[in-house]
Amino acid sequence: MNGDNIPDVKSMSDAELSALCDRLRNKIIETVMKNGGHLSSNLGMVELTVALHYVFDFPKDKVIYDVGHQCYTHKLLSGRADKFDTLRKLGGISGFPKREESEYDCYNTGHAGTSISAALGIAKARDIKGEDFNVIAVIGDGSFNNGLVYEAFNSVSEINSNILIIINDNHMSITPTVGSMHEYLEELSNTENEERAKKLRHETIFERFGLAYDGVYDGNDLRLMIDKLTQIKQKLHEKPIILHVKTIKGKGYRYCEENPQETHGISAGNTKSTEYSAVLGQTLCDMAQTDKRIVAVTAAMTPSLGLSEFFAKYPERSIDVGICESHAAVVCAGLAVEGLRPYYAVYSTFLQRSFDQIVVDICSQNVPVTICIDRAGISGSDGETHQGEFDLSYLSIVPNMTIAVPKDIEEFKKMLLASVDFGAPLAIRYPKDGFKLFDSENRFEFGKWEILREGDDYAIIACGERMIGLAMAAAQIAYENGISCCVINARFVKPLDVAMLDELPHNNIITMEDNALIGGLGSLVDCHYAGSGKRIKNFAYPDEFIPHGSVGELISKYGISVKKVSDYIIGNAHR
């Protein structure tokens, strides 16, 4: 599975290792600048990863990278250097650990905080099987805020299997890490107040959880890292250990060191669109000026969600809870029961973490929390664990939930303005890039769809900007082939516009959505029309995980394209 291109790190001199680090950095910078990807986090991890490969025996020993976006050096050292040019490309290597890709990747990650639980599971399995290898979880200080970490800590004694937890502390999530745990890590590693720090290190809170604490406060010093890991490896048979490593995010590339936030993730290429996040930020700022009830809540992604300005302007009504999506949802419910209007902005894939809190805290209490779901639908190059293809499905299950899907940024703005007086749970889902597709003089009403184009032969029911765009184009091609299609903007997936569905005279129905087929718009329309005899064709994503690639490639390959839809219409028109 792996090529022969695995450098023999263990036999290298310090000078050779240092040169290797330089080559790795250059390769990472060069590739990310071309393909996009996570830059600063990977640059900071070079020495730590090389030291791990120097000291431990992979793939016999196992390392789990939390979230996993910092695994580039690991990939370059484990037989994937020759394919590294294909990083994040359709069919190329993933930007995250993938068991399918290499035996050096023992556990797939993508969402924060799972590495310690997974390491405990793997170590427990090792002990049950009577095998002998080391298990290492590498977790950033941002992920370290997640509740899974505490749940794992709490069961270290119960599971009773030794692991090494390495905190890669670079002060940053995407933004500077928030929270008391991070402040504590700062104090522990404050070499400027070494006396206080030493006192703290003498008995850390980690000992309470049965973990021995150790630290390397310059984790970009390769020799220091190697020596410490060598020393720790000896002790790993005795007890679980937590190693606190300070690294510099963006290390070795000055622009990144100075701008870690902007260079956390790099996009390949630029689009000329307005981002939905910008509309969210601007509109919420405007609304908050006159409406004192509006509060913005995020989980460590404030800038990517467009809310930096809101946080700067209304700090007393801004809450960044760290990478804690479950907690964020409950805080919102608490704000809402007291009459405020919380806006919880979050990426679709991470909102999965709030599912139970959406059911119990938000929807069973039926309180007015508005969830602004960014990166919904295909999100692209981060792959399986980051696609936002399930939210229409898991949200439509929940009683009292209303799901809105704007057809463009103008309609998104209108929905936001109307949301504040909606008075019940509301989710608005949208992709990253937005356009002003339509002149929206038409009236907007909750639960009501609109007809964008008239036509007799087919009714195309589509939701969201991407699908509306494809639907209009397919309808035009059909028209040029003598078939007329009605195009409907299904701007609410829950509730469906049942009145419109019941009045539609068309026998041929098409649905289009940027979501999995199961449980999405198409399924809901199918159920509504069950037994009606209408001929229905659903365009949506199949029942499989969708890997990395560009947004356009993936939508087309796994689901929907103008050609697929227009071919279907033309091919089936006279059945």
Next chain:
Amino acid sequence: MNGDNIPDVKSMSDAELSALCDRLRNKIIETVMKNGGHLSSNLGMVELTVALHYVFDFPKDKVIYDVGHQCYTHKLLSGRADKFDTLRKLGGISGFPKREESEYDCYNTGHAGTSISAALGIAKARDIKGEDFNVIAVIGDGSFNNGLVYEAFNSVSEINSNILIIINDNHMSITPTVGSMHEYLEELSNTENEERAKKLRHETIFERFGLAYDGVYDGNDLRLMIDKLTQIKQKLHEKPIILHVKTIKGKGYRYCEENPQETHGISAGNTKSTEYSAVLGQTLCDMAQTDKRIVAVTAAMTPSLGLSEFFAKYPERSIDVGICESHAAVVCAGLAVEGLRPYYAVYSTFLQRSFDQIVVDICSQNVPVTICIDRAGISGSDGETHQGEFDLSYLSIVPNMTIAVPKDIEEFKKMLLASVDFGAPLAIRYPKDGFKLFDSENRFEFGKWEILREGDDYAIIACGERMIGLAMAAAQIAYENGISCCVINARFVKPLDVAMLDELPHNNIITMEDNALIGGLGSLVDCHYAGSGKRIKNFAYPDEFIPHGSVGELISKYGISVKKVSDYIIGNAHR
């Protein structure tokens, strides 16, 4: 909204308060013995709750009870004594806090660990609005294991609003509380080693999160509680406080004090069934004897899930992680990537907490974790937050997931035996009570349904013991009315038995399931038959939260009964 029956606690003497506590205990015991409910946890909370009502001003001040099953004294003191006889009865008062029921209930709870996040949200809202009241979260030591607690602690400084957190430490979840945090609480409150404890209390880990620590180590001493709360109330304007209160679970009723585990929850009446949990426990024990790969994982509910014997017999292959459903799922994935066969037993409603980990850790890695989902479908008297009516819906969304629904305990056992070599994610869902309904000599195959009764006029597709039972009875009534129904055991909801569906000659289809309509078996069948022209009627639960009541009452009222189904068949047979 509240009656006049609110005792004026504040004006009572100590002797009167003590007599009140006795009356409250008697009322709780008497009611729970008749209606079922949570007994020991409520008996332990009497003095603490009376003290809260003595010191604070409800409903102006707000108290949130974590999980909420310990709120009986609060209900009795806040105008619901005259309705307390209706506890947990259909149409009566709920066993959990309900905003709909009283202004004294400010936040609905049901699942563990939300109280601190909710309190922070409510306190933040208070500060934004410039109001002045106290916010109190009361959380048991069992819930205190949940990751939400850590997420909330971590954002105390960010949210910067003062709250009082009371840990009701009675050493118990349903079973004795596990984990390092609990051991730490034990040390802090160890009055037998007062010197060590005092030293620990001097600088607790809670101070690291900006919380001042205080303790009452005999929380059943009412005067002590009142004095401490009075003192703390003065300081609440300055900073957030955590008050560690030791109580005795079952206090005041000797049988409960000695058997807190058995008296945590009391069922009203007894059934003569075998519980599915007993079959799970016995079968897993048998399997584990010869198959060393089998591991059992629970989240603080080992006995209710039938796994006490397994845990006793195979301690090295048993993991109780505490009330940490997310973590449990990841530990299972970790065990599975190493070739073991983890069985994660959990109640349906709490599995919602693992949704993201099911998607990312279990299903996107496609590893053989078997989830044994107990209390699926209507669970009864605990109400909205405990019904297991969504699992078919949220699991069928997830790629690589197989969902099995046994028709009786014999089939359940067969499924368990077959599961170990299934090699992929598998969920088996079942209710509490089970019967051996059928002689199952017929062959069992993954993904294949079976025909239990032949018939030409209707095909009834039903899943799970409860529905199969109702379907067979309805088919018999129809038969007696000259209409013949085929009854199909849809023992897999994912994948559907597409081959059988495609071959069914019936134009009239009925689906029956113990699940919400949206996303469940009926929806999946509707989608499969979209455009076929078949006439389909789905029996399932409507799109609303289902309150408390007995299982039979709720299934019949909100969804399905023999009469509803047979009436439909007979009324529509000749259309």
